[in-house]
Amino acid sequence: MRERSEGAGNQVLIGVVGYGYWGSKHVRVLAGLPDVDVVVVEADPGRLAEARRAHGAISTTTSLDAVLPDLDAVVVATPPSSHAALALRVIAAGKGVLVEKPLATSVADAEAMVALAAERGVCLMAGHTFEYNPAVWKLKELVTSGELGRILYIDTARLDLGRYQNDCNVIWDLAPHDISIVSYLLDELPDTTSVWARRHVGLRHSDVAYVQMTFARNEVDAYVHVSWLDPCKVRRVTVVGERKMAVYNDLSDNERVRVYDIGVDALDSDDVHAMPVSYRNGDIVSPYVQFAEPLLVQNTHFVECLRSGLPPATPGERGLDIVRVLAATDAAARIRTEVALETLGPAS
Template sequence: MLNIAIIGCGHWGPNYIRNFLHLRGIGRIFCCDFKQEILKKIKSTYHDVEVLADYKEVIKNKDINAVVVATPSSTHFSIAKEAIQAGKNVLVEKPLALKYEECKQLEELSKKTGKVLMVAHTFVYNPAVAKIKEFIDKKMLGDIYYVHSTRTHLGLIREDVNAVWDLAPHDVSIMLYLLSKMPLTVSAVGGAFLKKTREDVAFVNLKFADGIVGNIHISWADSNKVRQVEVIGSKARAVFNDLDNLEKVKLYEKGISTDKPYDNFGEFQYLLRDGDIISPKIDLTEPVKILCQHFLDCINNNKKPITDGKNGSDVVKIMCAIEESLKNGGIPV
C-alpha cells in the first residue's frame, strides 16, 4: 500500500484528495497546507485523511512514499527537489518549474534516484484528446496543416504567474502529445490590460517540421469562456470542445482537394469534398482520476509516465521561449 501526501490543498489539491481516496492500493493520505482554515475544511470533508501544516514534515516522514505538489508554480522546483532527494515519487502540477534548467535538474534527480517524476498535464489523460490522437495516428485527418487552440475566460486571475504560464501549458502539452514533436520556432505577442505588471492576453504561434503550424489564444479578459482545440488536415478536421459534455469530439470529413488544377470557379466547386460529421463515443472517466491511476501504475510497475520529467521539461522549454518572445515584441525564438 502506498502512502501519499498532497502538498497544497487550496484550489486544485482537493481534486487529488478526492480521486486518490477512491483508488485501490492507497494506504494513508496526508494533506498539507499552511492555511489552517483549508486544513479544517479538508478534515471536515474527508474524515480519514491526516493533516499537516508544514511540508517539511511530509519530506521527513519516511512512511510517505509519494507526493503530489499542487502549490503555486514558483514553489514547484524547490518542493519537488526536496521530495525526490528524500526518496519519494513525485507528481507535480503544471508547470514542472518556471526555468528549463530547474526542470533538467529534477529530471536528472529522478533518473539518479530511480523515483518516478510525473507532471500533471491533465489534458494528455483526457479521453477526448486521446481520441483525436487516434484520428491523427490512423491518418484519418490526412496530412496535418495546423492546430488551433483557444482557452479564454473571465476571472480567476492568479497572482503568482501571468495568463501565459497559467493557461498555455495545457495547450502546449496537447500539441506535443498530438504531433509527437517539438516546434522549431516560437513567437508570441500579448497585452497586460487588467494589471500592467503581467500579461493577461496572448497569441502564440509555433512552427513545427513539415510546415505544421500551431496557434494558441489565451485570455483572462474574455467574457466568452472557450476551451477548444481544432486540428485541420488534408482529409478532415477534428474538434475537441471541453465545454460540450454531450459531444466533446467531432470529426468533420470535409475538405478541399488540390490534386488537380482548375480553370474556373465552377470546376473549383467540384474540388470541395463533402462528408459526414462524426461524433464518436467518448469515455467520460474524469481525466484527473486517469492521471492519478497512471501515477500509481508507474510507481508499482516501474514504468515511465507518459508525461515524465522530459515531457515536463519540453513544455517549460517552450514556455520560456514564449516568454522571451513576448518580452521582445513577438520576435521568433
C-alpha cells in the first residue's frame, strides 16, 4: 500500500470499497483532491487491474481488513445489501465512513449504523449526491424565496435502460435520489406514501414504479417515476407553483434549471360550458448556475468533515430518514388495493 505523503499534517488516507460504477467515480474524484491518498478495495482482480490502468500507481487490495487499521476513512460503494455490514465494521474500527445511497436496506440496520457512529464519535455520511448539486440548490432557492408561489406539487422522473440490480428493486436503487431532492426542497419528510410497482423483466424485482408522497406541513404531493426499462434517459424534477413553474433537467448542458412564468387560475362560473380555468403565459428564464461536479462537492465536504470533526450536511440520520421512506414504500406496495371495474356497475 502506498505510504502517506511526507510532511503533510492534513494528509488523509481513504479506502474506496467497491470499484464498480460509483466506486470508480469516487476514486477519480478523491485521487484528485489535495493531500488525499486512495486505496481501492475490490475482490474482483479484473476490476483491480482496471483501477490500476486508470489511475497508475494507485494502491489496491482485495482485503479491507488488511488496510483498515491504516485508513482514516472509507467510502462504501458496494451493492446496497452489503452497506450496513461494511459500514459497521469501519465505524467499529473508529474510522469515518461515507456510504452510497441507500444507507442500508432496512431501518434496523440504518439505526444500528447511526447509533454506533454516535457511540464511537465518528463521521457517518450519507452519499446523497444531489443535495450537493448547485442546480438543486438553485431550485431550493426558487422554492424557499416564494418566487414560484405556493407549491402545488412536485413531479420527478428518473428513467433509463439498464443497470438492473440483483439485491434491490428499482425504487430502492433510483428513488433515494428523488426522495432526498424533494424532501430537501420542502425541508420536510413525507407523511404518507403509496406505490405502484411492477416487474416486467427478470424473476425478482420490480423494474418500473410510481411513488406518491404527501407532505402535510407544506400541503404538497410529490410523484416519483423510476424505471430501469425505458428507451430514453431522463433525469428531471418539475416544481409546479401557483405563480410560476420550474424544471430541473440534469441532462441539459447549459440550461439545467428553467423557470416558466406560466400557470392557471380557477374561474368561478355557473356556466357548465365556460372554461373552468384561465391560462397565464409569460417568459421562460434560465437562471445562471455555476457548474460544479456534485460528487466532487460532496467528497470534498467529506474530507473537510474528517479534518475538522464537524458533522456533514447529510449525516447518517439523514440517510436513515430516507431509508424509512423507502421501507414505507415496501409496505405500501404490499397492501395496495385495486378496484375491479365490474364492481362499479353499468354506466348511467
